[in-house]
Amino acid sequence: MGSRTEQRGAATRSALLAAAREVFAVSGFAQASVTGIVARAGASVGSLYHHFSGKAELYLALFDEFQRRQQERTGTAIRTARDGGESDPMRLFIAAARAYLDGCLAEHDLSRLFTSGDGPPGFEIELRRSLREWARRNAAVLQATDEPSDEALVLVATSAMAGTVAELSTIDDEERARRVSDEVLAILGSLEGFRRAQERPPARQT
Numbered sequence: 594m595g596s597r598t599e600q601r602g603a604a605t606r607s608a609l610l611a612a613a614r615e616v617f618a619v620s621g622f623a624q625a626s627v628t629g630i631v632a633r634a635g636a637s638v639g640s641l642y643h644h645f646s647g648k649a650e651l652y653l654a655l656f657d658e659f660q661r662r663q664q665e666r667t668g669t670a671i672r673t674a675r676d677g678g679e680s681d682p683m684r685l686f687i688a689a690a691r692a693y694l695d696g697c698l699a700e701h702d703l704s705r706l707f708t709s710g711d712g713p714p715g716f717e718i719e720l721r722r723s724l725r726e727w728a729r730r731n732a733a734v735l736q737a738t739d740e741p742s743d744e745a746l747v748l749v750a751t752s753a754m755a756g757t758v759a760e761l762s763t764i765d766d767e768e769r770a771r772r773v774s775d776e777v778l779a780i781l782g783s784l785e786g787f788r789r790a791q792e793r794p795p796a797r798q799t
Contacts, residue, residue: 606644608634610658613651618702621711622652649713656716659703660723664730666692671734686734687782690754693727694774697758698767705762724755750781 612634616625627648631641645651670692671685679685697704706712707720757777764770 602644605634605636605640609636609641609644610651610655612636613648614655614703617652617655617706621709622648622706622713623711652713652716653719655703656707656719656723659700659707662700663693663696666696667730682734683782683784686750687778689734690750690781691774691778693754694757694761694778697761698770698774701762701770704758708759708762724751727751727754746784749784753777753781 609630612630613625616630616633620629625648627638627641630648630651631638634641641651645654667689670688674685674688679688707716710717712720754777757774761770761774764773
C-alpha cells in the first residue's frame, strides 16, 4: 500500500481524468478549458500541471486507458472462446471483434470523442498507430498461414472494423447501433467461407 500522499495523488489524477472525460464529451477538445476541467474535478490548476502537461496529455491519457480496457475486453473474449473449445481463427476473431465493438458502445462518449477529428495536434497519427497495432493482434488470431489470402482477409477485416467503430460513434440509438454491429460481424464471419470457396479447386467438367 502506498503512502497517504501517493494515495491522494492517485485520487487527484483519477478525478482530473474523470472531469476531463466529461468536459471533452460536452465541449470537445478544442473548446475545453483547463479551468473548466479543474473546476469540475474540484482540484487546482497547479494540481493538474503536477500530473499532466496540459489538456492534450489528459486527452492522450484517456485514450491510452480506453485502449487498455479494449485490449482487456478482446483478450478476455478470446480466452473465453478458447476455453469453450473454439479453435477456428475466424470465430475467435469475431468473438474479439464483438467485444471490441461492445466496448465502443459501452463507452460511447469516448468512442465518439476519439473518432470525431477533434483532438490534439498529431492525434490522428496516434490513432492510426493504435489501429495498426490492433491489426497486428488480429493477424495473430486470423493468420494461420503466410498465404496472401490470409493477409487479404486480415486487411479487409481490420479495415471494416475501423470503419464500423467510426460509424457506431455517430449513432445515438443503442438498439440501432447494436443491429449495425451484429450485421457487420455477420458479414465478416462470412468472409472465411468465401475465402475457402476461392481456394477450392474448380469442379471437373464432365
